[in-house]
Amino acid sequence: MSTNMKNIEFEKPAYSDWQDAAIKALKGKPFESLFTATSEGVTLQPLYTQESLLEKLGDELDRQVATIRSLQNSPVFQVAQQVHADTSEAFFAQLEDSLARGNEVVTIDSRVQFEWTDEVLAKLAPYFSEYSFKITVNNAQDPLLAVFDQIAVDQQQTVKGFIVSQDPISLEAFPNVRSVNADTTTYHYQGANAVQELAYALALAAKFAEQEENFEVFSKKFFVTFAIDTQFFAEIAKLRAFKVLWKAFSSAYGVAETIKIPTVAETSLRSFAKLDIYVNLLRSSNEALSALIGGADVFTVHPHDVLTKPTEQSIRIARNVSLILKEETNVLKVTDPAGGSYFIESLTADFVKEAWALFLTIEAAGGIDAYTASGKLAEEIEISYQSRIQAVQTRKQSLIGTNIYANPADVLEHDTNPLFGYIKRIAAPFEKLRAEVTAADMKTAILALGTLKSSKPRADFVAGFLNTVGLVPEKSEPITTVEEAVAWLKATEAKYVVIAGSDEDTKALVAAILAEKPAHLIVDVAGKFKDEEQAWLANGLNGFIFAGQNIIEKLQSVFTSMKEVQR
Template sequence: MMPNMKTIEFPIVNFDEWKEQAIKALKGRPFESLFTQTLEGITLNPLYTKEMLVEQIGDQLEKQIATVRTMQETNNFQPAQQIFGETAEQFFENLQDSVNKGNKVLTIDSRVTFGWDEDHLFKLAQYLTVNSFKLIVKKQNDPILGVFNLIAKEERADVKGYVVSEESITLDEYPNIRTLVANTTPYHYEGANAIQELALVLAIASKLSKQEESFNSFINKFFVNFAVDTQFFSEIAKLRAFRVLWKAFITAYGEEQNIAVPIVAETSLRSFSKLDAYVNLLRAGNEAFAALIGGADVFTVHPHDVLIKPTDKSIRIARNVVLVQKEESNVQNVLDPSGGSYFIESLTAEYVEKAWSLFLEIEDAGGIDQYNQANKLGSLIEEVNTQRLQAVKTRKHSLIGTNIYADPQDELPSETNPLFSDVKRLAIPFENLRKQYSESKPIIGILTFGKLKDFKPRADFVKGFFATAGIVPSQSGEIESIEAAIEWLNNTDASYVVLAAKDEDTKSIVPALLNAKRNGLLLDVAGKYKEQEAEWKSTGLNGFIFAGQDIVEKLGTLAESLKEVQR
């Protein structure tokens, strides 16, 4: 008879007991290997408990949770899909279709392929009068801003929207259009981490507040714009931490009321790739759900092929990501759904502490402009971006379909969407490798020595290594004698060969292979052999392929070496 689930009780296990079992499971590896260091300089624990959270935050825990919940402007996650169109006719057809299919906030980048003449602006004005919107412009004199001259004066007070601009925009007759934005996406795409983005929001807000007649006037026009990346829990904590920081910020300016501001956000293109583009859809779904749980008010999902050319299908899928998550997850029926999570509350608190400290540092330097002019901001962000790129190049950070599990048959699209061509994406070095190798088309082989079970793990690793560059190496099959290995090596039409074998076989046959290989053939070994490295390289070995290696550097250097061989 099945037991009643409601009566089942599980034994309470404390941290020390869990740690004891974890150490046994590690089988000799240090317990410290379970801790993870993030790009924000935060150490993530393998397990979070209530006791650890209380010890970290103490009496501030309830205050943090209450602040997160009271500082949310709305409890309505609104889709804000971008409108695309190569011609004005197509643009407005897509705009109307977007409204019909559930889009709540019309996202329009003014950089379109057609001109914003008066007829187009008049037509756009009709939509902006009855629909919320997010306009992305460059400057105060952007042609699309002429739309606000064509809306009837008696209707202007009811027009609601956001304007994202590099320069401050003034729309005095539109009290419900927010025109002061702390837009962190440019810094995000330069490589900023979550803590830096949060500090920059406050620094930008400080600057903008001083330019307004009153702090109240500033708050009524202000909003934030975030890009949400694939680090799921980190991005949830980032959005929650903003609310705590915002409360501290307005309190410092003497504002005692809980005045929330909208969080406008979008999927980050930093992890998007032109290779295996459907994986971008998985990334976007992950990012959108993090934003939903974190409490974003307005959210844009970029189509999975937005780096190239969005299609009607990809735009529809992107829009439905938000609609499905919003309606099917029931997350919006829960106030602060991640609240009380030991991990997320801990991460939120650390983000608040570190971001506020960095904000004060920026203020002490004279504000964001002075901090930037002193190159402190640029150097901070560049350092993080270098670390992030290195993690991708060495596969410590996975880009599925690009730096790992890549499809070598996947062709790299030549077309680029100019709206996003300047984004510093993590996949770009691998896309460049793919292009480089597609032009040179080198013949690469794997000499597999021994039985299949002996060489298969390393041979598979080498295949995956070269798949990132779009190369499918040929394999020798089982070779079990040095004589046969030498014969295959000198008869292959490959100009570069990697030896894949177990350690003892590799050590025994490499000297003979180096002594007998034909001139001009480049030979590498799969694996790390520190003791033999100097000797083998001095007798003609090209190098090694191993886990944790910088793939871009290795394959880039190899491509240049192959050019020399082929000349």
């Protein structure tokens, strides 16, 4: 029997078989409803197969995989723990501690609360000689750059590191310091999508390459920086796509050999929130893993409370995220761990195609500076940002702890870390409205119609909807008659009430309830009722709450109406 079992082969289902089964399961919904359009203009398929990938890429697949692997600085993924301190004494204490506990790259943002005096810089200089570094500076006049004056001439050749700056920094005496940076985080934090970031990276590279005497000199100084967002597979594809794009870019300059360009990355803060901050830890862990798989060379994990003020504990946790992923996932034991994935290879190719096309458009417009001056760059980033913000506010994209599963008991921190105040975070509109609503101490309620079983689904939905801005509605016991409903409405202290019940109970009772409700009370109904809508609105109903609605627009409107009633 065992011999026969070993010889059994299962029939391999074709894509058409799976499609037929999917259509049946959809129960009348179109098969196209399984396709997802991304902000990058790429359509995600519901299923990827070897056949579909080969049909799409053909011989290009082998070239894509070979290019990515030849340009991977593997195994690297150096841990770059940023130092957060208010005084120079605390700065050096934290730096020493981080290096002793696994940090590999001295990581500093020059915008600190203490001064970069000669004494401080002299103390810092030996770290630059002993360790690799990543420093972020404002410009060529940044006081932190004077640290290089403190490094002995005989050590300058061995100093290695990265200088993140909007404009290239000239350090001719330090050949192993990369100081020409395509910093895409600036665009990322204004709302750019993956394709835009890739195209802008190439456009910046083209600009800076023209400023050097030859491409070889430029390539030895150049590196790229990315912020890695929560879209796990897309971020893996973004990092892989850059390597393919770089190969094409360098080939255009007549470079045939492989030139490896370091990828310096960090966890994205545009999806971070000031509420339910431990969810930020989950986000950053997800982002760090995608960067590790995607092939980032140097990576910074921001502490989960970095939007306000990091603590000793949060800094340690952030560092340990990188260390655990690096040492215990075994990802670094595999060259290009995502290579061969039908989905990721396809997505990588899509990003390459779209980003190269946008790059050529930018070059045709006169380069990145001309494109920026024309307003086109800001316009397309704004479109991308609005797409993302709309997705969050309508719950097409979940932001746990903010637009769904929000905890109204959380206290919103009003302080903002000045290093990150400019970031267009998608949670910010929720936090802003929550602060206003909390300060106004508005009282809300849910009137449950029908039985507990029939009213609970919509009542829970409404409660979750209101929780996103910190409102905790009073809930009535299940009410089955108009008389009970009107009596409860007259007794409640709430200024805003949402009626939640089944379609049947709502249609049967709402019209009569509206006819007798207190005049000062703002009343909404949970659900969509197209046939009854106009009559109910004419009879005193404020509006509706339903799935897919823009939460911020709806609750801002309600909040404005409540303030008018209070006057």
